[in-house]
Amino acid sequence: MRIKRISTFIMNKSIRMATLLIAVCFISFVLISASPIDPVQSYVGADMTRVGSEQREKIAEHWGLDKSPAEQFINWGSSLIRGDLGTSMIFRRPVIEVIKTRFISSLALMGTAWLLSGVIGFLLGNVAAMKQGTWIDKLIKGYCLTLASTPTFWIGLFLLIVFAVWLGWFPIGLGVPAGVLSQDVTLIEHIKHLILPAITLSLVGVSNVALHTRQKLLEVLSSDYILFARARGEKGFQLFWRHGLRNVALPAITLQFTSFSELFGGAVLAEQVFSYPGLGQITVQAGLRGDVPLLLGIVIFSAIFVFIGNLIADAIYYFVDPRTRGGRAI
Amino acid sequence: MLSIQKCNEKTIRMNNRAVNNDAKSSNTDRKTVDNSTTPLLNVHDLSVSFTQYTRGLNQKELKVITNLNVSINHGEILAIVGSSGSGKSLLAHAILGILPANVIISGNMDYKGVSLIPKIQAELRGKEIALIPQSVNFLDPLMKVGKQVRSSVNNGNATKIQRNIFQRYNLEDKVDHMYPFQLSGGMTRRILVSTAIANEAQLIIADEPTPGLDTGIVNETIRTFRELADKGCGIMLITHDIETALKIADRIAVFYAGTTVEIAPVEDFSGNGNNLRHPYSKALWKALPHNDFRPIMGHQPPPNRLPKGCLFAPRCDKATVECHDILPKASSLRGGMVRCIHAS
Ligand SMILES: Nc1ncnc2c1ncn2[C@@H]1O[C@H](COP(=O)(O)OP(=O)(O)OP(=O)(O)O)[C@@H](O)[C@H]1O
Ligand code: SF4
Ligand SMILES: [Mg+2]
Numbered sequence: 001m002r003i004k005r006i007s008t009f010i011m012n013k014s015i016r017m018a019t020l021l022i023a024v025c026f027i028s029f030v031l032i033s034a035s036p037i038d039p040v041q042s043y044v045g046a047d048m049t050r051v052g053s054e055q056r057e058k059i060a061e062h063w064g065l066d067k068s069p070a071e072q073f074i075n076w077g078s079s080l081i082r083g084d085l086g087t088s089m090i091f092r093r094p095v096i097e098v099i100k101t102r103f104i105s106s107l108a109l110m111g112t113a114w115l116l117s118g119v120i121g122f123l124l125g126n127v128a129a130m131k132q133g134t135w136i137d138k139l140i141k142g143y144c145l146t147l148a149s150t151p152t153f154w155i156g157l158f159l160l161i162v163f164a165v166w167l168g169w170f171p172i173g174l175g176v177p178a179g180v181l182s183q184d185v186t187l188i189e190h191i192k193h194l195i196l197p198a199i200t201l202s203l204v205g206v207s208n209v210a211l212h213t214r215q216k217l218l219e220v221l222s223s224d225y226i227l228f229a230r231a232r233g234e235k236g237f238q239l240f241w242r243h244g245l246r247n248v249a250l251p252a253i254t255l256q257f258t259s260f261s262e263l264f265g266g267a268v269l270a271e272q273v274f275s276y277p278g279l280g281q282i283t284v285q286a287g288l289r290g291d292v293p294l295l296l297g298i299v300i301f302s303a304i305f306v307f308i309g310n311l312i313a314d315a316i317y318y319f320v321d322p323r324t325r326g327g328r329a330i
Numbered sequence: 331m332l333s334i335q336k337c338n339e340k341t342i343r344m345n346n347r348a349v350n351n352d353a354k355s356s357n358t359d360r361k362t363v364d365n366s367t368t369p370l371l372n373v374h375d376l377s378v379s380f381t382q383y384t385r386g387l388n389q390k391e392l393k394v395i396t397n398l399n400v401s402i403n404h405g406e407i408l409a410i411v412g413s414s415g416s417g418k419s420l421l422a423h424a425i426l427g428i429l430p431a432n433v434i435i436s437g438n439m440d441y442k443g444v445s446l447i448p449k450i451q452a453e454l455r456g457k458e459i460a461l462i463p464q465s466v467n468f469l470d471p472l473m474k475v476g477k478q479v480r481s482s483v484n485n486g487n488a489t490k491i492q493r494n495i496f497q498r499y500n501l502e503d504k505v506d507h508m509y510p511f512q513l514s515g516g517m518t519r520r521i522l523v524s525t526a527i528a529n530e531a532q533l534i535i536a537d538e539p540t541p542g543l544d545t546g547i548v549n550e551t552i553r554t555f556r557e558l559a560d561k562g563c564g565i566m567l568i569t570h571d572i573e574t575a576l577k578i579a580d581r582i583a584v585f586y587a588g589t590t591v592e593i594a595p596v597e598d599f600s601g602n603g604n605n606l607r608h609p610y611s612k613a614l615w616k617a618l619p620h621n622d623f624r625p626i627m628g629h630q631p632p633p634n635r636l637p638k639g640c641l642f643a644p645r646c647d648k649a650t651v652e653c654h655d656i657l658p659k660a661s662s663l664r665g666g667m668v669r670c671i672h673a674s
Contacts, residue, residue: 228468231426232482232525233456242481246472322509323471 009318017307021300025077028299032292033069076296085300086293090285095297098282103301106271106278108190110263112198117205118256124206125213126248130240132218141214144207152266156200156273163196170196197274201266208259213252220247254316260309264302368443369401370533370564371425376437378417378424378588391434394420394633395588396641398437399660399667402533402564407555409567409575409596411614412585413630418568419464420588422535425566426461427451441533457484460531462539464568466518469510475521476506482528495524499550515542523551527558534558535566540574552578572599572618581666584611587630587641590660593667607668610642640670648672 067075079086085095128140147155164170170192220226221244229243268280275281279298286295318324378395395417402408410418423429425439427448439446441454451459460482469478479495480488496505499520510518519542526534536555540548555565556578569575575582576599583593591608598605603615616622628645637643639654646653650672658671 224463224465224467225470227423227428228461228463229470230428231423231455231461231463232529233452234481235452243470243473246470250472321472323511 006319009315013311013314017304017311020307021303024299024303025080025296026073028296029069029073029076032290032295033072035290076293080300085297088286088294088297089291090282090289090294095293098294099279099297099301102277102279102282105276106267106280108194109197109201109271109276109278110267112194113201113205113266114256114259114263116198116202117209118252120202121206121209122213122252125210125215125252126217126240126244128210128214129217129221130244132221137214140210144211147203147207148211150204152200152204152269153273155203156197156270159196159200160273193274193276197270197276200270200273201263204266205259205263208262209252209256212255213248216251217244217248220244223247250316250321254313257309257313257316261306264305369403369440370406370442371566372401372438372440373421373425374399374438374440376421376424376435376439378420378429379434380430381432381434392633393588393636395424396636397657397660398589400583400590400593402566404562404564405559406580407559407565407567407578409569409579409582410585411569411572411575411582413570415630415632416585417588418585419537421585422461422537422566422568425451425535426455426459428455456482456529456531458531459533459535460526460529462522462526462534462536464537466510466515466522469518469521471510474507474509475513475518476508479521479524479528482525484530488528491528492524495527498554499524499547516544516547519543520547520551523554527554531563533564533566535568537568538570539567540569540571548574572614584608584614586610587636588633589641589669590667591642591669595665598666605664607663607666607673608642608670609646609648642670 076086085099087093088095088098091098124140124144128137131137226239226243229239234242264280267278268283270276271278271280272284279302282294283298283302285291286298376395376398377393380392380394382390382392384390398417398421400408400410400421410421412418420429424435425446427446429435441450441459444450446454469475476492476496479492483491492506493503496502501517501520501524505513505517510521513521519539523536523539526536534555540551543551552574555567559565559580567575567579572582576596579596581593581595582599583590585591592606592611594606594611598607599615602621603612606612606615610626613626617625626645631637631641631644637654639652639656640646640649640658643649643653652671656671658669660667660669661673663673
């Protein structure tokens with residue numbers, strides 16, 4: 001019974017994932033083919049004048065750029081199925097490797113921001129809702145609304161100017177100190193470079209999570225079951241602990257997992273501002289310099305990343321919430 | 331079988347006037363409790379209005395309860411009957427002090443002679459005064475029902491008390507671990523009743539506790555209420571259904587458009603209703619299937635269109651000119667209360 005439910009769930013999700021990926025691959029391929037950037041030119045870079053047309057053709061042939069878009073798509077697609085994402089034009093290394101190293105450093109950044117914004121946002125949201133209408137609520141709400149309408153890159157720049165340039169507490173950018181061999185970089189150095197971008201990402205994340213949690217808890221607090229709990233003499237923290245938290249936790253956790261796409265989007269901007277060598281930064285480079293294999297690789301990878309977030313959220317609802325656990329269809 | 335805990339006169343801290351029959355309370359019967367001259371609950375001239383914002387910043391007051399009087403003695407079951415929207419649930423919530431923030435309340439509510447100000451209400455809720463809510467949505471959807479009943483227990487072994495009550499209502503062991511969504515409507519009703527019984531409150535306000543229950547369970551519930559009352563508790567039983575009220579109530583209060591039009595001993599609801607005092611209660615009585623089965627013409631006015639004089643005037647066949655001008659005062663008549671100029 002339970003096994004059957006789990007396997008149908010996985011089956012359903014796998015089919016959905018496959019269709020999603022095919023669609024994503026196709027659309028991004030079409031978009032890139034239609035883009036005005038000439039991959040050969042961006043591959044060669046500024047030395048374009050010194051490269052003859054014969055050489056250009058050779059390069060194009062090497063990368064398979066002389067074929068029709070349809071053929072290119074089929075070639076790329078069939079190697080993709082074999083697990084080969086191709087070679088990055090910028091890094092001259094297999095796309096999969098590039099993504100892997102970059103993702104690990106992004107993961108540290110996004111993970112920190114994700115946890116911080118999740119925990120702090122949840123706390124703030126609950127406090128605001130429990131104290132609705134008081135100055136604490138107004139303060140938290142004001143803070144959140146202000147930050148929610150401030151662009152990420154602007155917050156990043158602001159933090160950079162104050163804490164790195166003026167106060168000099170943190171390095172100005174990059175993932176590791178300049179001029180130090182990568183194996184000599186200590187963990188402390190890594191963390192130092194991580195803090196400002198992570199705070200930038202969290203600041204924005206906190207406001208979303210807090211506003212959402214506040215809204216959700218207010219809904220819960222106006223429900224009949226809270227009224228009845230009050231009629232039974234429960235109040236304050238006890239009321240929150242017994243009935244509020246219980247009912248607000250699931251939606252909050254779920255929301256946290258469905259926020260992977262915003263997290264990724266935020267990371268692209270934050271990494272750009274801080275020149276943090278993560279996935280976001282190379283996404284911009286791959287786009288600007290027409291590194292088609294890398295760009296497609298990132299697109300696929302991020303689609304999977306976001307999909308997994310949503311998958312976890314669904315799974316939580318499906319298997320943790322007693323109301324659906326009993327066996328309602330997806 | 332559960333032995334109903336005695337509703338002895340635990341004197342509450344601020345209670346100085348209530349009868350102190352602790353000495354006799356070990357096996358209190360109705361008589362000893364009835365010595366009390368202070369009613370358990372006395373609601374006098376209660377009015378409740380909602381303030382609502384209409385267009386822009388204009389505030390409007392919506393009067394949902396008007397000069398309402400009602401009282402319950404120790405050991406008494408008072409039924410409140412009235413059609414939908416007559417303010418029955420609001421009265422219940424007003425007594426418990428759980429109305430929303432945008433209400434204005436005037437009048438007096440006394441519990442054992444002590445004025446029910448918010449601070450006192452907060453102390454009494456779930457201890458001395460218990461609510462059996464009207465709808466099954468009042469249970470926390472994410473908490474097992476056994477636990478919800480256990481959290482109502484004030485004294486003694488919560489698990490044992492909860493199990494005993496469930497047994498009494500034919501709720502099997504496995505129900506303890508179920509969530510509200512897994513229960514049938516009837517089971518949920520029984521859970522709601524259980525929360526109040528687990529409470530050992532002295533005043534139980536039951537807001538429509540029996541719809542959807544089969545006769546066996548209805549009778550069990552009624553029996554429970556009677557037992558509790560016999561031990562000195564007061565029960566306010568809110569219902570649509572005069573039949574159920576007749577079965578167990580000592581007195582019946584008839585609600586109309588947010589006020590009590592009549593309070594009568596249950597015996598007066600008999601024959602062709604000649605003993606009743608108010609035209610509305612008479613009409614209500616006559617409308618019952620086993621009487622004339624003649625419906626009352628017209629509709630109860632909604633709170634935003636209350637008539638100026640007697641609230642029943644637009645539908646009353648005895649109405650005269652004065653009736654449309656002034657709201658009749660509540661007056662005592664033949665051991666009951668009535669709000670009608672021409673009552674006799
Ligand atoms: N929050 C509110 N704001 C404005 N009006 C309200 C509110 N709650 C209730 N009312 C109004 O107060 C009146 C009385 O409502 P109440 O719930 O007490 O009726 P009731 O007698 O319990 O009816 P029922 O038998 O259907 O439960 C109704 O007209 C209702 O529309
Ligand atoms: S006061 Fe007049 S209108 Fe109202 S119930 Fe009595 S007779 Fe009817
Ligand atoms: Mg009601």
